[in-house]
Amino acid sequence: MVLALLGARVGSRAVELDDRVRLVLYERFVETGVPPSAAEVAAEVGLGAEEAEAAYRRLADAHVIVLMPGTTELWMAAPLSGVPTAFRVETPTGSFWGNCIWDALGTIAMLGGRGTVETGCPDCDEPLTIRVEAGELAEGDGLAHFAVPVARWWDNIGFT
């Protein structure tokens, strides 16, 4: 019983810690447009680098973020991408890469509902501009296509 309670308390502390790391990670990413390293987040949260790396791994295991394979470097903190993609997003807060069309539009939603996505039709390479103003789609003829059924997204989150 005591061990179970202790385990629950340790678990809840880890969740609290991971929440702080998540918030700082997103704040830094939005501020700078660049994915923060675990060491940068550690300094801000007042943790050791190893503790922050462990938090990054737990957040990745929980599918909150995605790390570059075999590292603790951020690949995705959805909707933001840590690497350049075919989805450039311009917002009043700054410029970002989205992981896909959903995440590119999600970046605008996350940052206040105003911005533009620049991408291209994968079939013909024609540029596509999608603009959102005051929380409403203001420009954007075309379709979104999701290739992979929802239940299989996390089989390979880099291809959906």
Place this chain on the structure above:
Amino acid sequence: MLAFRSEAHVNRWCERTGLPKGASFSLETAWRLADAWYRDRLSPSWRRRTPEEARAVFDGLGLTGDFWRLT
């Protein structure tokens, strides 16, 4: 998850790449999905949606059927 000019472009791309066609829908719906899904992502109280909550978001936008099943 890509954006195409039209259904014909989706079909041609699927044929060329050999990938099966998934789900296609308007960019208006894509925006509403993105807004519902990500609007609160920077909130301190944000947490991952449960499967039931995710299903409710999809259902609310008419995104139903086997493709949208979570398990």
